[in-house]
Amino acid sequence: MTTDNNTTVFVSGATGFIALHIVNDLLKAGYKVIGSGRSQEKNNSLLKKFNNNPRLSMEIVEDIAAPNAFDEVFKKHGKEIKIVLHTASPFHFQTTNFERDLLTPAVNGTKSILEAIKKYAAETVEKVVVTSSTAALVDPTDMGNANLVITEKSWNKDTWESCQANAVAAYCGSKKFAERTAWDFLKENQGNVKFTLSTINPGYVFGPQMFADSLKISVNTSSGIISGLICSKVGDKFYNNCGPFIDVRDVSKAHLVAIEKPECAGQRLVLSEGLFCSQGVVDILNEEFPQLNGKIAIGEPRSGPSFLEKNSCKFDNSKTKNLLGFKFYNFKDCIIDTAVQMLEVQIKN
Incomplete structure (x- = not known):
């Protein structure tokens, strides 16, 4: 992938699991990157990780849910930013105030970044990619419906009220409403902005961290499933999480293809390389890592597919795969690469 080297990309939430890979891929492809993080400390840490690359700079956006959260960034850089990748959104289940902690920040963050573009960069920004989720396609109840096939046209059917049944439903709802906000904004502001919009809708995102030392601080929610199983004990029972999966390296690559391939404009790109369940993870850990075999949970070996x-x-994302035109990491390689890194960090600690 080559660029004219003058193209500036803004990445919101640049310190996140997926975003760090995106920043790395953008820099490798020759883009200039402006990222946002929640504090000077986080921003300095990120800049240091990228060896203070002169093509990378960082701005502080303390709270994406705050009104006009992105105004200062676009006031300052709006005339140079051509592409916006909006990856910032809350992803955790540690709350009972779903509206305050999940729904409102996700929607407001999306709204405020698009409003900031309209105010300060309407003529400059040409492409916007919003990192959404398969959670925007299907609600948790339907996730378990074996007769249902989800495609790029599917939408989570929960309402603002019904998605507040529990934290998982609220998170899924937050992805739906944030994505809807983006598409509605574009429709309503057709004459006021010139950017095209694409969304990236990944399933559970596994794969190695961009920087292994991130694991010492915290682990993203999806990868937490794998670290939990690595730390399990023989005989432990575990919850058999299941759903579509994708490798973080493919999620990052998809963001770059989305900005470089004109056919991706106006599309929802559903990222899944098939279904996974925790049992499948446990099987790989026991088969591929002799140091874990006999020390961690076993569950019911090979019962995953049934x-x-x-x-x-089921997920049918053949349209997305044709548009993107590259092969995704398979489940086994994805889990092995994730676990190898986790075990190395564990051993070093």
């Missing part, structure tokens, strides 16, 4: 057949909806 479990998924009965307990998960």
Whole structure:
């Protein structure tokens, strides 16, 4: 991938699991990157990780849910930013105030970044990519419907009220409403902005961290499933999480293809390389890592495929795969690469 080297990309939430890979891929492809992080400390840490690359700079956006959260960034850099990748959104389940902690920040963050573009960069920004989720396509109840096939046209059917049943439903709802906000904004502001919009809708995102030392601080919610199983004990029972999966390296690559391939404009790109369940992860850990075999949970070996057949909806993202035109990491390689890094960090600690 080559660029004219004058193209500036703004990445919101640049310190996140997916975003760090995106920043790395953008820099390798010759883009100039402006990222946002929540504090000077986080921003300095990121800049240091990228060896203070002169093509990378950082701005502080303390709270994406605050009104006009991105105004200062676009006031300052709006005339140079051509591409916006909006990756910042809350992803955790540690709350009972779903509206305050999940729904409102996700929607407001999307709204405020698009409003800032309209105010300060309407003539400059040409492409916007919003990092959404398969959670915007299907609600948690339908996730378990084995007769359902989800495609790029599917939408989570929960309402603002019904998605507040629990934290998982609220997170899924937050992705739906944030994505809807983006598409609605574009429709309503057709004459006021010139950018095209694409969304990236990944399933559970596994794969190695961009920088292994990130694991010492915290682990993203999806990768937490793998670290939990690595730390399990023989005989432990575990919850058999299941759903579509994708490798973080493919999620990052998809963001770059989305900005470079004109056919991706106006599309929802659903990232899944098939279904996974925790049992499948445990099987790989026990088979591929002699140091874990006999020390961690076993569950019911090789029962994963039949479990998924009965307990998960299906995904047909053939349209996305054709548009993107590259092969995704398979499940085994993705899990092995994730676990190798986790075990190295564990051993070093």
